[in-house]
Amino acid sequence: MPRTVISPLIARSWLLVPASKPELFEIAQESEADAIIIDIEDAVAAKDKAQARADTVEWLSTGHRAWVRINDAASEFWSTDLAELKDAPGLEGVMLAKTESASHVDDTADRLPEGMPILALVETARGVLHVERIASAPSTFRLAFGTGDFKRDTATGDDPIALAYARSQLVIASRAARLPAPIDGPTLSMGALADGTRLSKEMGMSGKLCLTHTQAATINAGLAPSAEDVAWAHGFVRAFEESGGKITDGSDLPRLARAQKIQTQARDFGIEADAAALGELNY
Known part of the structure; x- marks a missing residue:
């Protein structure tokens, strides 16, 4: 059965699908995930980005809909991503990797159709430092927390308390800017997913990234009322x-x-x- 259509304003499970594996696109679409994000950033090696981007555009031009995680604004791939994706009829919005300033959001919006929503993925110390301005950018639709890259950037450990400040900053900035509550990073272990989802909800986040479609049901249940x-x-x-x-x-x-x-x-x-x-x- 096709997945239930949930507004991205309240979407709980955000499924990242590697753009280098188009055979997974259909599986993602049929899954329980509230939202699908085709990933042409971290999930794709530099040498494979052109093909992955082309496969993504083809998918979005043949009756399918999805978000796309594009490369960050400082990347050599960013402008090409936007140029090739902007006219894809099924593009629901973009997730901007490594957002570190409001100008990153503004510059991205300038290259997309008017009103195209942008998920600002905050995953560095600079991003957290400037998250209030990022949240207040006119084209920011919702914030997301890239926990893996943030831990690498800051040498932060796995203990949840180590990320509590950053998570709180995203939650506070979202609320102050009248955005929906932010989307938390993924939990890699299926065994730890229920606890990870419970933590996301406790911190005030209402969405969560997932890396496999099998995680969607647990996230949806954990981020919804019982x-x-x-x-x-x-x-x-x-x-x-x-x-x-x-x-x-x-x-x-x-x-x-x-x-x-x-x-x-x-x-x-x-x-x-x-x-x-x-x-x-x-x-």
């Missing part, structure tokens, strides 16, 4: 309405806002309330 959460939200809103909207204490309005947000997410992601939980909860 059936129990949905049951609680429906019950709270119903009880609030039945009381005539009476405020009993200072926690009612925050709880109502949380319940309404969960209801919206449930509709967007097609999540049903847990019937047993709905019947058992006391409101």
Whole structure:
């Protein structure tokens, strides 16, 4: 079955697909990933970029749609990427690798059709340092965190606390610029994926990159409200309405806002309330 269409504003799983392996494009499209990103940057060796780019343009010109991760603005490949991709009818947007300034976003937008969304991938110390300006650039659609390259750039370790500051900077910058919550980097191990996704959500991120289609379902579940959460939200809103909207204490309005947000997410992601939980909860 084709994947469910989810708005990129709220997309949870962002599947990176190597452009050098076009045989994976169809598998990605049929997967549970909320969004597909064909990767012509890190996933493709320099000698293979021309062919990978051509295969990507062909795919996007034959009734298919996807995002594309392009090479960074300082790269010799950046201008060619944009020149060849800009007229591809299925291009949903671009992910700009190693974004380090607002000008990188602005210069990229100047070479794309007006309104084309740009995911600014922040993956260096300079990028984190300038993330507020990057988030505020007019063409920045959403921020993403390139954890692997950031760790290499800063010699940061694998302990989650080592990346907490950088993740928080992306979350704060996104909120201040009225962007959707950012997209976290991938978790390489399938065994650690549930915990990695839980960490992303705890840090305030609402999306996560993945490197294989088999990770999409776990990410989608981890970054969406549970059936129990949905049951609680429906019950709270119903009880609030039945009381005539009476405020009993200072926690009612925050709880109502949380319940309404969960209801919206449930509709967007097609999540049903847990019937047993709905019947058992006391409101």
